[in-house]
Amino acid sequence: MRIAIASGKGGTGKTFLAVNLALKAAETQTTLLMDLDVEEPNGGIFIQADAADVHKVTRAIPIWDPGACNLCGKCISWCKFNAIIKLGEMILVMPPLCHSCYACSELCPMQALPMEQQSLGEIRHLKLGKLDFTESKLDIGLEQSSPLIERTLEFADEHFGDKELQLLDSPPGTACAMVSAVKTVDYVILISEPTPFGLFDLNLAVETVRQLGLPFSVVINRDGIGNNDIYKYLEKEKIQLLAKIPHQREIAEMYSRGEIIYQQVPAVDEALNQILSKIRSLS
């Protein structure tokens, strides 16, 4: 069972929920947690484990071979991302725009664009009891997170496919990175907060997940702030409200110290129980 924890809005508690849920689940079952917020992963702050193995991740980029090229320019018309341009008698490849699709390289009649592996980032793996945790980090200066997210999911299939529960801490938003992460799961938990921003972005996330055809439900974090509009929205849209986590100053304080919350705050433990019983009913 693979489950994504996602949100339209950043800062609504994805990592908070993912880490606490994973640690609680790992008390009884083998669990994998993947932090796929590859631009700034921070789940590792909460996982107190020493041993880490690190896997380098690369991606393929075409390298122009001027000796082989006949300057036909076909590669330029094929590239949907305008990552290749022709300047007079020179072909320029722009790695930040390249999506590593191989079209130019495979279709080039002169084989003048061989693909070469370049560094993309790394996957750090920690182990704590029944919990395996991976944290993927994009190299500084790179713009596209989807390729690293996809490599991480392949890595998880290869090494952790047997884990009973696989949780995925999704990148924020509803753009390519979030879709790359969420599209592979069996179920999505969307987390938001009862504020106008929280509602607006939850609506975007709901539309995205519906378009992907995935079953989902919603957790509301910081219940007690803002207003009731988000609850009215869930009712109107007939979306299951899976759990509410109360707004409490002490939760924020513990979180800011890198502490695990559910062992200390009964309301959070209760919310996790509701979520876990839903998850277990799915499999």
Next chain:
Amino acid sequence: MRIIFTSTGEGWDAKIDPRFGRTDYILVYDEEKDELVAHDNREIMEVAHGAGPKTAQKIHEFKADVLITGNGPGGNAAGILKTMPLKIFIRAGGMSIREAYEAYKDDALEPGA
């Protein structure tokens, strides 16, 4: 000298388009011939990725000596423009093409990277 302006319209009274990659028009002024030619670049609206490099490629084809624009090219486009013998001036957004040209001749424009 051949001078290129990123522009929101076709003539001397049009405004400099502050955007580089997604500029509506590319105007090429040939000082020797005293001729201002407008190239419609609005198809760039349909381009989701790499608008800057695509516009930079056009500028290469127009073989200009000077580029006058607004916000300045982004990283990808800037890398391409560096391969050309081209002087770039920025922060002309909002000026008319005529005003920008006068400012260029008066040496009052800010050089760009």
